[in-house]
Amino acid sequence: MKRKIKVSTLQKAITKEHNKGKSVGFVPTMGALHEGHMSLIKMAREQCDVVVCSIFVNPTQFNEKSDLKKYPRTLKQDMAMLIEEGTDYLFHPSVDEIYPDGEDISVEIDLNGLDRQMEGAFRPGHFEGVVQVVHRLLDIVKPDKLFMGQKDFQQFTIIQNMIDQLKMPVDLVVCPIMREEDGLAMSSRNRRLDPDIRKKAGILNKSLKWIKKNMDELTPAQASKEAINKMTIPGFKPEYVTIINGKTLKPIRSFESHDYVVVCTAVWAGEVRLIDNLILKK
Numbered sequence: 001m002k003r004k005i006k007v008s009t010l011q012k013a014i015t016k017e018h019n020k021g022k023s024v025g026f027v028p029t030m031g032a033l034h035e036g037h038m039s040l041i042k043m044a045r046e047q048c049d050v051v052v053c054s055i056f057v058n059p060t061q062f063n064e065k066s067d068l069k070k071y072p073r074t075l076k077q078d079m080a081m082l083i084e085e086g087t088d089y090l091f092h093p094s095v096d097e098i099y100p101d102g103e104d105i106s107v108e109i110d111l112n113g114l115d116r117q118m119e120g121a122f123r124p125g126h127f128e129g130v131v132q133v134v135h136r137l138l139d140i141v142k143p144d145k146l147f148m149g150q151k152d153f154q155q156f157t158i159i160q161n162m163i164d165q166l167k168m169p170v171d172l173v174v175c176p177i178m179r180e181e182d183g184l185a186m187s188s189r190n191r192r193l194d195p196d197i198r199k200k201a202g203i204l205n206k207s208l209k210w211i212k213k214n215m216d217e218l219t220p221a222q223a224s225k226e227a228i229n230k231m232t233i234p235g236f237k238p239e240y241v242t243i244i245n246g247k248t249l250k251p252i253r254s255f256e257s258h259d260y261v262v263v264c265t266a267v268w269a270g271e272v273r274l275i276d277n278l279i280l281k282k
């Protein structure tokens with residue numbers, strides 16, 4: 001695996017790969033890699049000739065400075081995992097390389113209100129930061145396919161919207177959520193969970209699955225309320241359980257009038273904010 005390469009070196013290498021007729025798959029990450037990320041690398045490996053992974057803890061998408069500081073950084077371990085999975089290039093840029101002085105890298109798009117739903121209410125400016133960095137990374141890497149996880153449902157929906165609006169020549173591939181044995185969605189944040197809280201964290205997925213099982217007898221509002229009750233156990237504080245139209249991300253009033261329905265949640269588990277989702281209908 002080639003690593004710690006500069007922007008211009010990476011771009012030259014990728015141009016060479018493209019000139020040889022090779023397809024390039026790209027997995028953007030913020031590091032602290034786990035099996036969820038590895039499933040994206042595997043999928044990229046299956047679908048593309050060359051796999052590029054980036055590790056960049058993007059400061060512009062953190063609303064809390066303390067959250068940015070606490071974000072786990074495990075480069076050595078991450079590199080071992082990437083090598084094991086057969087990643088071809090690791091792009092681990094500095095903040096200055098991504099946001100060079102004087103270069104206009106702002107992205108002018110209309111997110112059609114997608115950024116104001118769910119996470120948007122709790123993390124102002126977060127998605128603008130995500131859009132900015134993913135756009136910049138795509139501009140550098142120029143992959144044929146971009147691989148992102150379903151766990152960040154709102155994130156991949158917004159990125160798809162950006163790709164469509166800007167007519168970017170890349171296909172977004174969304175990979176299913178990887179879960180621990182008790183159903184907890186894999187996340188870099190899980191390693192910060194207090195052990196007692198971790199033992200109970202399966203309640204998130206359990207409550208979402210409960211909705212899927214009982215949705216025929218309930219309205220979305222009733223289902224959300226019940227799931228919030230289920231998750232309100234000592235140490236846990238649900239921020240929202242929202243049942244949405246999977247395209248517009250807007251909350252729905254009835255299950256029957258929508259073909260693509262997803263339940264999304266954000267819950268404080270002790271000091272750690274977790275998110276999860278489940279497709280109820282597609």
Ligand code: PAF
Pocket residue numbers: 028029030056058061130133134152155
């Ligand atoms: O999902 C993430 O890890 C980040 O939001 C991403 C897509 C790498 C952009 O910084």
